[in-house]
Amino acid sequence: MFKREKGYDTENKDWFWVKYKPNGSLHMNPKKMKLAGRIARGADKGCIACHKGADGDDMVFHTNRIK
Ligand code: HEC
Numbered sequence: 001m002f003k004r005e006k007g008y009d010t011e012n013k014d015w016f017w018v019k020y021k022p023n024g025s026l027h028m029n030p031k032k033m034k035l036a037g038r039i040a041r042g043a044d045k046g047c048i049a050c051h052k053g054a055d056g057d058d059m060v061f062h063t064n065r066i067k
Pocket residue numbers: 001017018019035039045046047048050051059060061062063
């Protein structure tokens with residue numbers, strides 16, 4: 001995950017989500033879409049849905065920086 005500019009995805013704290021394989025290429029979903037960007041935004045499964053459940057207010061489990 002990395003923070004993009006404000007407004008990239010305001011609903012989801014402007015995070016860019018990405019899932020790499022060990023060889024540096026990108027994982028794909030079953031529809032062959034690359035897992036990079038606003039992954040599974042609005043879906044009930046996936047990066048965003050699960051990370052919404054993290055404590056704090058920045059959708060991360062370990063390094064929340066929003067008080
Ligand atoms: C089913 C729930 C779930 C899904 C889906 C999920 N994550 Fe996570 N993620 C977690 C949990 C729980 C942790 C903390 C893991 C730990 O304690 O070791 C975590 C940790 C992370 C971290 C380390 C920062 C942090 O939050 O502490 C990153 C980066 C991350 N996930 C990215 C992603 C990306 C990108 C995707 C989608 C490709 C994704 N995650 C999908 C549950 C999920």
